Amino acid sequence: MSLYKAETRRLVKRRFTKLFTLGVLLALAAVLAGVFLSNEKVGPEQIAAAQAEARAEYQRILADLERARQDCEAVQGTPRASEFPANCAELQPPPEDQIDPQWFMPPTFDFRKNFPDMVTTLGALVAVLAFVVGASFVGAEWNSGGMMNLLLWRPQRLRVLTAKLAALLVSFAGFFVALAAAWTGAFVLVAKLHGSTASMTGGAWQSIGLMGLRALAMVLVAAALGFGLASLGRHTAMALGVMIGVIIVFQFGLGTVLNLAKVKFADAYLIPVWVIAWLNKEYKIEDYNSCDFSAFGGCQPPIFTITWQMAGGVMAAVFVAIVGAAMWTMRKRDIT
Template identity: 65%
Template sequence: MSLYRAETRRLMKRRFTKVLAIGCLAILAALAVGTFFTNQKVGPAAIAAAQARANEDYQNALRDTEQQKQQCVAAQGTERASDFPPNCEEITPPSQDDFRYEWYMPATFSFRTNFPEMVLALAGILAMGAFVIGASFVGAEWSSGGMMNLLLWRPQRVRVLGTKLAALLAGIGAFTVVVSAVWTGLFLLIAALRGSTAGMTSGAWQSIMLLELRAVVLVVAAAALGFGLASLGRHTAVALGVTVGVIVVFQFGLATVLALARVKFIEAYLIPVWADAWLSKQVRLEDYESCNFSATQGCMPDTLTITWQMAGGVLAAVLVLVVGAAMWTIRSRDVT
C-alpha cells in the first residue's frame, strides 16, 4: 500500500476525526433546523396582516400626536408649559413612510439575501474543526512516537510529512465540498418551503459559487495551519496553545494597546477582519475620530478597504511561513 493511501486511510479511520466531523455536522444541522422553524413563507394573507398592523400603528401615532398638540396648547402660560416646545406647531404628525408594512412582516428566508450568511457560518464552523483535525493528525503521531517508527522504514522526512499534509488537505477539501453542496441544497429547500428563491439569476449563482469556493479554501488553509503548527511543536497541544495565545494577545491585548495609542483602523490588526474580507470580498473600515469635511456630505471619516486579494495574500504568506518552517524543521532537527 502506498504511503498516501495509508495516510488517507488513517485520517478517515481515526476516532477523533470522526467525532469532530460529526460534532461539526450536528452544529450545522441545528443551525439549519433553527432557520427552518424561525422563518415562514410569506403570502397575500401575511402581507395584508402586516399592512393592517402598520396602518393601525400609524393611526395610533396620529392620535397621540394630536393629543400632545392639544395638551401643549392647553399648557401655555401654566407650569406645564416647560414640558412642551415653545411653539406647539413644532409637534408634527409622523409620515406614512415611518410605518412601512415591510417592517411588520414575519421572518422569511430569502435564498439570495440570506444564504451568504449561512455560507459564512459554514466556513467558520468547518474551519475550526479542520484546524483541530489537522493539528491532531500529525501531533498525535509525534507525541506517541508513531512518527519515529514510520521514519524507520520511510526515511525521506520531507516526503513523509508532505504526503501526510497532502492526504489531510485532500480529505478535508473533499469533505468540505460535499458538505457545501448538501448545505446549498438544504437551504434551497428551506427557501422553497419557508421563504423565497426569487432573484437567483446566473450572476447570483456565480457569486454564491465563488463564495463557497473561498470558503473551501479557508477551511483547507485552516487544516494546513493546524498541521504546520503541531508539526513545529511536535504536539497537538502546541497548535492549540499558539491559537489561544494569538487570540489573547492579538484579539484582546493588542486591541487594547492600539486603542490606548489611538491608532487608526484598529480592526485591521485583528484576525477575524481578514477572514471576513476573504469571504465577503471586502471589508470597509472607518475611523470615526477623523473628519474630512465635504460641502455636500458634511464630516466624513477616513476609510480603509481590505479586499479579498489582500486577505488572500496575507493568508498565503502565513501558510508559506508556517508550513515551510515545518518542512525545514523536520529536515534539520533530530527526530526524538
C-alpha cells in the same frame, strides 16, 4: 498499500476525527433548524396583515400626538410649558407612507440576501474543525512515538510529512465540497418552503460559487496551519496554544490597546477582519477617530478597504511560512 492511502485511512479512522466532525455537523444542523423554524413563507395574507399593522401603528401615532397636543395646550402658562414646543401646532404626525409595512412583515429567508451568511458560517466552523484535526493528526503521531516508528519503516522524512499533509488536505477538500453541496441544497429547500429564491440569477449563483471556493481555500489553509504548527512543536498543544494565544493577544489585547491609543484603522490589525474580507470580497474600515462629530456639518471619515486579494496574499504568506518551516525542521531536526 501506498503511504498516501495509509495516511488517509489513518486520518479517517481516528476516533478524534469522527467525534469532532460529528460535533461540527450537529452544530450546522442546529443552525439549519434554527433558520428553518425562525422564518416563514410570505404570501398575500402576510402582506395584508403587515399593511393592516402599519395602518394601526399610524393610527396609534395620531392618537398619541393628539393627546400630546391637548396636554401642550392645557399647560400653557405653567412651568410644564417648557416640556412642549412653544407652538402646539408644531406637533404634527409624519406622512402615513413613512410607516413602512415591511417593518411588520414576518422574517423570511431570501436566499440571495441571506445565504452568504450561511456560507460564512459553514466556512468558519469547518475551518476550526480542519485546524484542530490537522493539529491532532500529526501532533499525536509525534507525541506517541508513531512518527519515529513510521520513519523506521519509511526513512524518507519529507515524503512522509508531505504524504500526511496531502492526505489531510485532499480529505478536507472532498469533505467540504460534499458538505457545501448538501448545505446549499438544504437552504434552497428552506428558501422554497420558508422564503424565496426568486431573485437568484446566473450571476448570483456564480457569486455564491466563488464565495464557496474562497471558503474552501480558507479551510485548507486552516488545516495546513494546524498541521504545520503541531509539526513544529511536535505536539497538538503547540498548535492549540498558538491559536488561543492569537485569539487572546490579537483579538482582545491588541484590539483594546490600539483603540485606547486611537491608532488609525485599528481594526485592520485584527484577524477576523481579514477573514471577512476574504469571504465577502472586501471589508471597509472607517477611522472615526479623525472626525469631530460635535462640529456642524458632520464628517466623512477616511476609509481603508481590505480586498480579497490583500487577504488572500496574507493567507498565502502565512501558509508558506508555517508549512515551509515545518518541512525545514522535519529535514534538519533530530526526530528522537
